[in-house]
Amino acid sequence: MNLDVRRHPGYRHRFNAEPERSTRVREEVASRIPEWQMERDYLNDYRRNVFPKRHIRYRPRAYPASFGTEFTFVCVDDPQYRRDVFSSPAQSRYPVVALESKSHLVKSSVVPEWFEALYFTEQLKMCHRKLKLDDDQTKHAKVLVRRYIGAIVDSVNEEIDASRPEGASRTRIEYTGSMYEGTKFGQPDEFDIMVVIDGSEDIEDEKMTPGYARLRVDQRPFLPYRFSRCLAGDKNINPTKMLDWFYGLVQRGINKISTSALDPVLKVSRHGPAVMVNIKERNGLSIDVDLVLCIQLDQQTYYVAKPYKDYAEEPPDWSLTCDPAMLWRQSFSVTETRTLASIDGAHGCRRDCLRVLKSVFRREPGLSKFTSFHLKTVLLRMFEEEDQWQSSNMGDRFFDLLLRIEACLEDRRLPHFYLPELNLLDGIRHVTIENVRRRVTQLIDNEHERNRILYICL
Structure with a gap:
């Protein structure tokens, strides 16, 4: 990569503002030998004291919340070595930790590409690990x-x-x-x-x-x-x-x-x-x-x-x-x-799905009327074969729960699990039920919105 730092928009302004410092820095750079001839300790001192650092953080897809890699690029304007020299990337000693929000605030409206590239089941498992x-x-x-x-x-x-x-x-x-x-x-x-x-x-x-x-x-x-x-x-x-x-x-x-x-x-x-x-x-x-x-x-x-x-x-x-x-x-x-x-065997995912659902419905103001007890009732009414609730099927089962919730809201009926003659949605205004249903439908149909909500849980 060949870069001419003098073509940077702020180059001329910075050096014109401080002509004496400009001359001093250029003379110091010119007096240095090329970096490839320097000893390691001398080279590190040279970079640390003469040139500013440019930090670029890159978070690998496989370790999104617990590991970070820091790349440091140093541009050298050296008359004896007429091209920019970049230092080799060095791994940071300190991990990059995902930010947490204690007040359930949206930390970012932009979902990173590494999260969107994951399978839905992997996204859910990642959220569950964070919520556990x-x-x-x-x-x-x-x-x-x-x-x-x-x-x-x-x-x-x-x-x-x-x-x-x-x-x-x-x-x-x-x-x-x-x-x-x-x-x-x-x-x-x-x-x-x-x-x-x-x-x-x-x-x-x-x-x-x-x-x-x-x-x-x-x-x-x-x-x-x-x-x-x-x-x-x-x-x-x-x-x-x-x-x-x-x-x-x-x-x-x-x-x-x-x-x-x-x-x-x-x-x-x-x-x-x-x-x-x-x-x-x-x-x-x-x-x-x-x-x-x-x-x-x-x-x-x-x-x-x-x-x-x-x-x-x-x-x-x-x-x-x-x-x-x-x-x-x-x-x-x-x-x-x-x-x-x-309810779950060695590798079941019923409780994992319920934990993620509760987090999503609590964080979203438009879903708060559908309480944790409602979510628990939907899950209890979805007893199926054990092999269908394996951890590897978490994405499919989570979708099934959303679809069942949507159907209950559309019918305005959610029978109590132990007293089926009671409708748990009675007493909630119809307009409120309809608003919740529309929000659930949006989560089902809109992948980007679903990714955004799940990413907030991290």
Whole structure:
């Protein structure tokens, strides 16, 4: 490559502005011997002190996020060697690390060629590797949760079981949510734990509408009333009073274990139907743990104190004939967590696809109305042969999920996986559903837009 630096647009201006420096630099260059005759140390010093560097970064396609190569070109204007001399490329000692955005901001609207050249499955796998939780951070967070939340729950369970009827099992905890399903992405900073009370001996349910029931204590006279402070009317258990009682138990549990100034700071607050405990270490690490009070009546029936959701289209065989404030919502979190935790074999990709989907739908404002629970339901309703969900088919299965989501939005119907008579899209405005459908269709049809969204996840 032959370049004449004097033809550069800024050459004449720079040397005319500093004539004395121009003469000095030219004389110094002319006094040097050609580079190919110099010793290595002398040559490096010559380049470092006399000539500016031009840095060009090139990122190899095979290692897009963890490796970088730096090429340094030095132009020499030497009267004795009448051509530009370029140094040989040298590999940088420092890797080029992809920029991260903690606030989910779009880092670039330009997708590099090396990413667009990858197969779709490879793009998805690369995104999944980026989204996957750090093992060391996850392990540390789980240790904190088990240590401190475990101590709090032990105190809570002791008070709950004080009046436990004979034959009922002790109160236990169930680890649920995305952290234990294997679909969490980002940081291991959110945990969901259910405090499960065995109500099989002294509590009955009266189903009022799909997914909701009224709970009442058994009226047999020899059974103790362990929830006497939470009753309303004719032995019905008031979910609001139950949550108030549970909140007080958690607060007392925190007061018992918060004895050392070296311990993390524990704070309790209300978080919808849950009692949230925040664990904050001195180094700034913060973890939110949602404790959800749950009453179990049999092996598959769990109820939580979540408010009643009035669906737009009520099933014809059901009608609401009681106070909505007295209803308990049926929960399938325990079953869902166990199903998703074991849904993939040695090389399955169901959870990998769900993790990438959740990231895409959370980052895109136009898709936020289609929640993680909606995505999970779509996946659960797509059980197919095991060999179709192998990791090598991740691209095809991801497309199938997008197509299924598009079909549900077009029909404005997504049946609940365990209660198919319930439509999870009821209550969402039709114009909102249509906007989400158009955005999903764009991701299906527009390869460049799909590449851009996936690249943002890196």
